Structures are given as structure tokens and as C-alpha cells.
Amino acid sequence: MMSNGAEQSRTFETSLEALEQIVRQLEDGDLPLEKSLELFEQGIRLSRECQERLSQAERRIEILLRDNQGRPVAAAFKEPASDTPVREEENGL
Numbered sequence: 588m589m590s591n592g593a594e595q596s597r598t599f600e601t602s603l604e605a606l607e608q609i610v611r612q613l614e615d616g617d618l619p620l621e622k623s624l625e626l627f628e629q630g631i632r633l634s635r636e637c638q639e640r641l642s643q644a645e646r647r648i649e650i651l652l653r654d655n656q657g658r659p660v661a662a663a664f665k666e667p668a669s670d671t672p673v674r675e676e677e678n679g680l
Contacts, residue, residue: 602633602637603633605629605633606633606637609626609633610630612626
């Protein structure tokens, strides 16, 4: 088990990779109940850690997207319009 200091230094990607590994182990289903519970608890901690990091990133983005009066600037996401015609090969024709 990692110490609290080591948990703090993990990146989002490292935490997500560890969570994916736990999920694979649990999906295999070949573990004793106690080991499964231990992995499940670790997975919940990692999931919460990842969610908190995503929330922090979202808050940072919101701050960066404020106008000069500090008001949030929000706009609906739109797919970039393509002015180039679609070739027949891309259309499946």
C-alpha cells in the first residue's frame, strides 16, 4: 500500500491506469472475497481521487475562461464547420 505522500504525487493518468488494472482483476473473478473487497476499496479511493482531479481541472478552466470583469464566459460547444466538400470515398460511395 502507498503512503499518503505517494498518493498525493500520483498523476491523474497513473491513478486512472491503476483503477483500470483493479477493474480488470475484479472482472476476472478469480480472487478470494477478502482480496476482492480490498481491491474494490482501493478502486473507490482511486475513482474519488480521479473525480476530484477532474473537478479541480474544471474549476481551473472556468477561472481561465472569465472575462475582464470576472464573469464566466460560456458558449455552447459546436463542431467546427467544414467548408471543404466531402469526397465520395469518405462518404462510402
